[in-house]
Ligand SMILES: Nc1nc2c(c(=O)[nH]1)N(C=O)[C@@H](CNc1ccc(C(=O)N[C@@H](CCC(=O)O)C(=O)O)cc1)CN2
């Protein structure tokens with residue numbers, strides 16, 4: 001199968017997952033545990049589309065947990081906005097109820113909030129394979145953004161078990177993720 005057909009099949013499968021709610025709850029838990037002890041105060045995530053796992057509830061709790069620390073921490077969540085000229089992503093602060101507007105591909109983006117630089121990025125994985133490699137929708141936005149972001153953020157892929165591709169072959173421009181989490185736990189790096 002070519003990449004385009006694989007993408008279509010994965011989106012279809014994901015939209016039809018019979019137990020997505022239970023799987024989403026499991027992945028939220030994996031995320032929260034993975035975040036314990038991380039030093040980050042700005043985390044980049046995404047507004048879910050096409051049946052993607054929603055990372056925002058777990059991140060909102062992470063943000064609130066920051067206020068309960070011995071030394072309270074101001075934590076912020078950011079969402080990607082497409083830079084149409086450079087075809088890269090810029091991150092804007094987001095909070096629940098934040099005014100939104102449509103970005104490219106009809107994905108909502110925060111309206112007029114501050115540009116921030118995340119030290120950790122949760123990256124949506126349509127598919128993923130061994131070695132921390134991911135398959136996205138084919139825009140190359142994450143690869144291009146990661147090729148230029150300074151300092152380099154830690155990148156953590158999120159996907160359902162269903163997206164695992166045992167035979168995935170990365171291309172030269174594919175930047176591997178530092179970690180991948182799914183509803184079973186941490187699947188990259190392998191222990
Ligand atoms: N939730 C979410 N937000 C995200 C991403 C993502 O993967 N998930 N992105 C990650 O990069 C960026 C947007 N990238 C996207 C790239 C392509 C398509 C898309 O639907 N493409 C069409 C084909 C368009 C074409 O061929 O010109 C399609 O698949 O039908 C969607 C988002 C930023 N925001």
Ligand SMILES: Nc1ncnc2c1ncn2[C@@H]1O[C@H](COP(=O)(O)OP(=O)(O)OP(=O)(O)O)[C@@H](O)[C@H]1O
Pocket residue numbers: 134135136137138139140141142143144147173174
């Ligand atoms: N660092 C880069 N510099 C320039 N072009 C790039 C870079 N990375 C990727 N591209 C271009 O983007 C196109 C799509 O890449 P790829 O198929 O890996 O997208 P993807 O990772 O699935 O999509 P996305 O990151 O948007 O979810 C490629 O054909 C490639 O030419």
